[in-house]
Amino acid sequence: MIKSILIYSLVFFILYAVGYNLHLIILQKNEIYLPFSLQKIYLFHLGFSMLICINFRLFSSVDKIFQQLGFIYLATLVLKIILFTAIFYKSIFTEENMAFSVRISLLIPAIIFLLTEAFFIARILTKKQ
DSSP, X not given: OHHXXXXXXXXXXXXXXXXXHHHHHHHHHTTOOOSSOHHHHHHHHHHHHHHHHHHHHHHTXXXXXXTTHHHHHHHXXXXXXXXXXXXXXXXXXXXSXXXXXHHHHHHHHHHHHHHHHHHHHHHHHHHHO
């Protein structure tokens, strides 16, 4: 169990470092300036995705909870969206005319971390069955 938790942490930290730096380089190369902190967005997704995967790995060993993990995952996705919009409300909703590149810059970290998170959760759920 400790090995898998270390793997989750390592993968998410590598995703953060590589994704954030590549994203920043591309934005600087194209001279695109964002009205929000890209680093904070990546840190939010890093923390929340890592927390979800580690908790699901821990909860997968409890037989009573394991049956409900799929539904719990759906609830955590909704919670993640709600927290993201609450924390970054000013950055997202106060800008009236966001350029396409700015809107995509909000979605790229979410998609990267969501796909990785879903991969790990799927492995956790299928490993037990």
